[in-house]
Amino acid sequence: MTTPxxxxxxxxxxxxVVANNTMNRERGLAGVNSYARELGLDPVAHLTSRSATPSWLDLCSGEGRALREARSRLPAGAVLTGVDLVGPLAPASLPDGPELLTASVAHWSPYRTYDLITCVHGLHYVGDQLGLLARAASWLAADGLLIAHLDPASLRVADGAPAGRAALAALRAAGFRYSGRHHRLSLHGPRTVRxxxxxxxxxxxxxPNYTGQPAVASHYEPVPVAAAGAPQ
Structure with a gap:
């Protein structure tokens, strides 16, 4: 096996592959090509059932179309934040619209917690997928929900051998749930994840990964939990 x-x-x-200005650009809130379909829930209905002033963070948000559409259906005071490496190609929406940030999710961190955190097929283009998931777990509000698409086949060790099974076991031990049928990872409630x-x-x-599109493979070295995340 050739080491990549x-x-x-x-x-x-x-x-x-990563600086992809076509990824997730036009996916809206509802319909055939939508967040509701990909996430298995209606984000607006989920948010309004849990908070009078809900908050939603969308990682790898593209144009932020779903956030823009949700704005008019959510109560005043709702906080909507989108983060994308390329960012919206069109001008930002009106002052009362969602906050759409052009930034790398590998380094960005929020100043607050969120009731809903989503990453619709965005992890496929993130280098440290497990690191982002661990960080995002701490960004959830008390009753918050994190949903992200994860391809276990993209998680590998140094020489390219599969690490997906071990990674899923570690994620489940940390409180995550995974649906292999939908490639959806979810987490309820905030926590510190190592x-x-x-x-x-x-x-x-x-x-290409299961979506048929070129994607990134993330490589890791297994380490004891106490040493996970320690600087090299």
Missing amino acids: HLLPAHELELTS LPFRYLGADPAAG
């Missing part, structure tokens, strides 16, 4: 050439985050984000893996880098030449 792994890139750090700042190089990975310059590749055509996974027994150290991130090594990512391979943007891994090829």
Whole structure:
């Protein structure tokens, strides 16, 4: 087995696979190609059933179309935040619209917690997928819900051998649930997550994943939980 050439985050984000200005650009709130279909729930109905002033963070949000559509259906005071590496190609919406930020989710962190955090097929283009999931777990409000699409086949060890089964076991032990049929990972409630893996880098030449689109493979070194995330 040939060891792949792994890139750090700042190089990975310059590749055509990751800096993809067509990914998730037009997905709306409801309908055939929608957040409701991909997430298995109506984000607005979920939010309004839990808070009078709900908050939603969408990671890898593209144009932020779903957030824009949700704005008119949510009560005043709702907080809607979208973060995307490329960012919206069109001008930002009106002052009372969602906050659409152009930033790398590998480094960005919010100033608050959220009732709902989503990442619709965005992890496929993130280098340290497990690291982002662990960080996002701490961004949830008390009754918050995190939903993200995860492809276990994209999680590998240094030489490219599969790490998906071990990673899923660690995620489940940390409180996450995974639906293999829908490739959806979910977490209820905030927590501190430390996974027994150290991130090594990512391979943007891994090829198509289950969506049929080119995606990134994230490579890790298994480590004791106490050492997970420790600087190299």
